[in-house]
Amino acid sequence: MRNSPRPPxxxxxxxxxxxxxxxxxxxxxxxxxxxxxxxxxxPGKPQYLTPNVPLDATSNVVGPRAVEIRWKxxxxxSPTVYIIEQQTPSGWVQIASETATKFVHNNIDAGVxxxxxVTAKRGNRFSPASNEATIWATNGGVxxxxxx
Numbered sequence: 001m002r003n004s005p006r007p008p009x010x011x012x013x014x015x016x017x018x019x020x021x022x023x024x025x026x027x028x029x030x031x032x033x034x035x036x037x038x039x040x041x042x043p044g045k046p047q048y049l050t051p052n053v054p055l056d057a058t059s060n061v062v063g064p065r066a067v068e069i070r071w072k073x074x075x076x077x078s079p080t081v082y083i084i085e086q087q088t089p090s091g092w093v094q095i096a097s098e099t100a101t102k103f104v105h106n107n108i109d110a111g112v113x114x115x116x117x118v119t120a121k122r123g124n125r126f127s128p129a130s131n132e133a134t135i136w137a138t139n140g141g142v143x144x145x146x147x148x
Contacts, residue, residue: 051076051120051127054101059116059133062104067135070102071118080122085129087115097121112136 008016023029024042031041054071062068069084084096084103096103108114113136120127 049122050125051080051122053127054082054118054120054130057116057118057130057133059114059135061135063106065108066104066106067108067114068102068104069116069118069133071130073101074120076120076122076127080120083119083121083126085117085119087117087132092117108135 020039023034023037023039034041052074054076055074057069057071059067059069071082073080078099080099082098082101082103083094084098084105085092086095086105087093095105105114105116113134115132115134117132118130
């Protein structure tokens with residue numbers, strides 16, 4: 001007849017509890033590591049859904065060398081962050097991130113076409129990019145026109 005295991009002492013339980021709390025609070029320990037160690041994923045962890053594509057991106061002149069880019073949320077709620085990108089000769093470059101649905105880009109160069117797009121980000125998930133909004137500067141940067 002085998003002896004049944006003795007329950008752990010309060011000191012052992014306290015030590016184990018302390019170790020588990022440290023593991024769960026360590027941002028370097030991800031859910032895969034927890035599962036691999038036989039532990040449950042973090043409780044109450046938000047489950048992020050892929051955000052919707054921001055809609056109707058537009059660009060409007062708001063100053064001699066400034067353009068405001070606006071878009072619609074398309075049902076995206078907090079904690080959605082919007083990534084504003086500008087097209088450059090070498091590709092798309094992030095120029096800002098906002099939680100609002102507008103961004104003002106200052107110091108636009110005269111005689112250079114500017115094209116923007118917006119992507120929504122929630123957690124580690126990204127939406128496809130919005131439509132492109134294009135403007136160009138003329139007359140030495142004094143007059144900006146919105147492309148159709």
